[in-house]
Amino acid sequence: MTARKESTAWPLRSFFAALWLATATGAAAQTSATDEIAKYRAALQDGNPAELWEARGEDLWKQKRGVRQASLEQCDLGLGPGVVKGAYARLPAYFADADRVMDLETRLVWCMVTLQGYSEAEAKKQPFGNGSEHKSDIEALVAFVTSQSRGVAMNVGLGHPKEVEMYRLGEKIFYYRGGSHDFGCVTCHADEGKRIRLQDLPKLSTPDGAQKAYTTWPAYRVSQGELRSFQWRLYDCFRQQRFPELVFGSDASIALTMFLARNANGGIFDAPAIKR
Amino acid sequence: MPDPMKIRATLTGDTTEVKVLMNHEMETGQRKDAQGKVIPAWFIQNVSVTWNAKTVLSAQWGTAIAKNPFVSFKFKGGAKGDKITITWVDSRAEKRTDEATIA
C-alpha cells in the first residue's frame, strides 16, 4: 500500500461512526462469554509457540555441554539411559541412584550435574525463563522431554514406600491453608465446575479433574510469552496463594507433583499445551 | 543470533499451506522494567516468504503483532520437496532466514 495524498478526514470520521452503529446492533446475537472463550482457546491451538521450546530443548539434549562435554542422551529418566519416549508419563518416581523421589525437573538437574559436570547451582540458576535475554535451559528441556510423552497414558507408580510417602505428603500439602489470605490449593481446586474470573478450575483431588489439568502442563502461556513447566505452575500458584517463594525442586514441590500426577493416572498426556 | 523459526509447508491438491512460528520478543516500547524505565521497542518489521525465488507473501509489521509471532496462509503451486524460504528483519536490523521443505 503506497501513500496517496487525499484529504479524507471528515468522510472517514463519519464512515467509522456508521460502522460503529452497525457493530452495536450486530452484537445482539452474541453468544455467552464462556462459549466465546472456548472459541478463543480453539483458535490458539493451530500454532503453538511451545514448538519453539521443544526444538531448542531437543538441541540442548543432544549438545555436548558442561565441563565433561557430554550430552544428556545417557540421562536415565526412569526407563533406562537415553529413553525419553513415554518417560514423563511415569514421573515423579523413586530413583535409587539419588535415593530420592524426583520429578522431571529435579531429574534433569541431576543429569546435568552427574553427566555434564555442572554444579547444582549452575544447573538451577535459571529455572524459569524471562524473555530472550534470560532463557531457561530447564524449561526448554522440559518442553522436549514432555513432548515425547504426548499420547501416552499417565502411569505413575506407588511401588516404593518413598513414593507412597511422597503421595501422602503431597495430599496433606494440598489441603494446607495458611498465609495472609488463608489460601491453600484446596481453596480453588476442591470443587467441580467452578471458575476464577473466566478460567475453569479443575477439581484436582479426583481423577477427572487431575487428568484434565496435569496432562496439559507444561504449557505456553500467552500472557507471559513463555513456556512454563509444572515446577513453575506450582511456584506461581503459591505466589498467588500469598505464600513465601517455593524453592525450585524442593520436597514440597515434588510431593505435590506426585499427588497430582498420580491422581491423573489413566489420562492421556497432551502437552506442551497452549493456555491463556 | 536469533533462534530458528518453525516452518510447516503442506501441499493439498494444488495449494501449499504455510504455517510459521518465529522466535521474537516483539517488544512494544510501552512496557516498563522493574526500575520504571521504558523498555525500548524491538520488533520484526519485514517478513518475506519465497518459493522458487518468487515472493509468495511479504508483510510489514508494527509492535502489535504478538510475541513469538504466528502466521499462516496459502498459495497456488508448490510441489513436494520444493523449498520455502522465510526471512524476517527486525527494528534492530537483525535478521533470520530459515528454510523448510514442502511436505
Added chain:
Amino acid sequence: MGQSIVAFSAFVLTACITTPTDQEIAAKATAMLKSSFTANGQATLDRLDQDETQRICSEFAGKEPPREVAQKIEQINLATIKYPGDGKLLGDWKNGERIAQEGRGKQFSDDPAGPVGGNCYACHRLSPQELSYGTIGPSLYQFGKLRGYTAETQRYAYGKIYNPDAYVACSNMPRFGHNGILTEQQIKDVTALLMDPASPVNR
C-alpha cells in the same frame, strides 16, 4: 480360640504397620513446607505458620467440619470483628468497584507500598458490566436490592468482608479485616458496592 485369633491379628497388625500414621504425615508435611520455601519481600516464612482456624480447617481436608467444631471456629472469628468507630458502614461504591477489580496485594511480587485489592471478581459476580467473574463464591449481583437496604444487612456485609469465618467456618473467602488485607475504609467502600442503591451491583 476365637480370642487368640483376635490377639494374633492384633499382633500382626502392629508388627507389620511400618507406614506412618496420619498425624505423623501431617507433622512431616508441615516440616517439609518450612524447608521448601524462602522468604521473599513481604511474603515472609511466618506466612506458613497456621493460626487455630487455619490449622483446624486444614485438618478437615476440604470437608465441612462437624457442627460443634464449626461453631467454635465461628465464635473465635466473630469475636475479632471490629466495626468502624464512627458507626458508618458505607463508603464510596466507586472505590469499592476498583477494590473489587484489583487483584494485587500481599504477594511477594507486589510492591508493599502498591495497591492492595479484594479481587472480589475472581470469585463473585458483582456489577453486571464485568463479564470476567468467577464462581467460587455466590453471585452478589443485586446484593442490597434483594436483601433490602437495612442496617442489619449493612452490618452483615461489613462483618462478612471483615471475617467470613465468623458466619461460615472454613470459608474459602479471605478474612480481609482480621488478617489486615483491606483497611477499614476499603471495607466500607466494598460494603457500599454491595449496599448502595446507586451501585451498579443493585441496578
Added chain:
Amino acid sequence: MDRGRRKALQSGSRVTLLALLAAAGWLPPEASRAQSWNKTAFDAHSLADTMHALGGAEPAPSKDVTFFQTPEIAENGAVVPVGISSAVPNTEAIAILIEKNPNMLAAVFDIPPGTEPTITTRVKMAQTCNIYALVKADGKYYVASKEVKVTLGGCGG
C-alpha cells in the same frame, strides 16, 4: 551488526538500510525491492492519519471482507488470534488496524497473484475495541470491523 548498519537504521533512512542489506547479500534482490517499512503509517495514532499514510482514502464497508478464527472475547489481550479473508477480486493487500492501540496499524500483508487473500496471525490488544480489516484491491479500499472484548483473567496480580 556493524556500525554502518546501525547508523543507517538510526538515521531512519530505510532506503539506505535496505540497500546495505541487499549489498551484504542477505536479502534477495526481489525482497529488497518489495520490502519497505511505512514508518508514517505505523507511527500514526489516529485512524485518519493511518489511512492517509496507507493511501486508503474512504474505504467502502464490504461484506466480502470477513473475519474468521477471531473471537468475540479474548482471554488475554497479549495474544488475540485474527483471521481475515477477502473475496474482493484482485486483492493486493490486507492490513490489520486496532482501534484503541497506541499505534493503530498492526500489520500490512502484500498478497501477490497466486497467493490466497486469507491471512491468519495474532495481535496484541491494549483494551476492548474494534479490529479493522482493510483490503486494497484494484487500487480501491474496502473495510470490515469486528469488536473484540479483552478480559482480565486468573487470580489477578
